[in-house]
Amino acid sequence: MTEATKATKKAHCPTCDGERTCEVHGTIYKPWDWEDRQYGYSANGGVDHSLLECRGCETVFYETSSWSSEDIDRYYDAMGQEQYEHPREITTYPKPEAKTKPVWFNAMQKADPQLHNILSQMYVAHDNQANILTAIGLRTALDRATEVLGIDPAKTFDEKLNELRGGGWIGQTERDILGVVTDAGNAAAHRGWEPDSREVSELLTSLEVFLHRAFIVGQKALSIKSSIPAKQKRLAAAAKKTTP
Numbered sequence: 474m475t476e477a478t479k480a481t482k483k484a485h486c487p488t489c490d491g492e493r494t495c496e497v498h499g500t501i502y503k504p505w506d507w508e509d510r511q512y513g514y515s516a517n518g519g520v521d522h523s524l525l526e527c528r529g530c531e532t533v534f535y536e537t538s539s540w541s542s543e544d545i546d547r548y549y550d551a552m553g554q555e556q557y558e559h560p561r562e563i564t565t566y567p568k569p570e571a572k573t574k575p576v577w578f579n580a581m582q583k584a585d586p587q588l589h590n591i592l593s594q595m596y597v598a599h600d601n602q603a604n605i606l607t608a609i610g611l612r613t614a615l616d617r618a619t620e621v622l623g624i625d626p627a628k629t630f631d632e633k634l635n636e637l638r639g640g641g642w643i644g645q646t647e648r649d650i651l652g653v654v655t656d657a658g659n660a661a662a663h664r665g666w667e668p669d670s671r672e673v674s675e676l677l678t679s680l681e682v683f684l685h686r687a688f689i690v691g692q693k694a695l696s697i698k699s700s701i702p703a704k705q706k707r708l709a710a711a712a713k714k715t716t717p
C-alpha cells in the first residue's frame with residue numbers, strides 16, 4: 474500500500490465528496506518523537522503523506538493519515554484479553570466544497586454587505602469545525618442584523634432581542650432561541666466554551682431562520698403588502714411595484 478505507485482486505496486475525493494477508489498501516486502511516512510526530559514515524559518507517532526488521484530473524476534489530492542501514542546482505543550478481543558490500537562486520523566486537502574450556506578446567502582449581500590461579510594467568515598469557521606469562532610460569529614452576525622433593522626447598537630443583547638420581539642420580527646420562542654445564540658457567543662468569546670458540532674448546527678439553524686424571515690421573506694412580504702391595493706383603482710399602479 475505504501476511503495477508501489479500504481480497501488481490503489483479508498484479515500485475521500487474532494488470533488489466527488491465521497492469515498493472513492495484512488496490511485497496512489499506516492500506515499501512517504503514521517504515518524505516523530507517528542508520528549509520532555511524535565512518531567513520524564515515522551516510521546517511518539519507518525520504521519521503517512523499520500524498523493525492520490527480519484528479513479529472516477531481524476532482529481533489529484535493529498536491525504537495525511539496520522540497516529541499518536543497519546544491516542545489509544547482499548548478493546549477486548551474474543552479471548553477477553555484487553556487490546557489496544559492507535560486510531561488513524563485522516564485528513565484530505567483540499568477540503569470538499571462547503572455546502573453549508575443556504576441558497577439565499579448571496580441575497581444577503583444586497584441587504585447589508587457588512588452582515589454578508591460577517592456571515593461569510595462565520596461559514597468558513599463552521600466549515601472548518603472551528604466551533605468557538607463559529608459561535609462568536611453567530612453572535613456578531615445577530616448583533617449586526619439588529620443594527621440593520623434599526624435597533625440602537627448601544628443597547629444590551631437582551632434589550633435588542635426584546636425590541637425584535639416588540640417590533641414583531643420574532644416571537645417569544647425565537648427570542649428564547651436567539652438568547653441562547655448570544656449566551657453561547659458570549660461564553661465562547663469570554664470563557665473559551667466550545668459548543669459541539671450538533672449544538673453549533675442548532676444555533677446556526679436558529680440564526681438562519683431569523684435572518685431568512687427578517688431579510689429575505691420579510692422584504693418580499695413587505696413588497697407584497699405594498700402591492701396589495703387599498704382601493705380597486707390603485708391596482709394597476711401597485712402591480713408595477715412588485716417587480717423593482
Ligand SMILES: [Zn+2]
Nearest residue numbers: 486489527530
Ligand atoms: Zn472524484
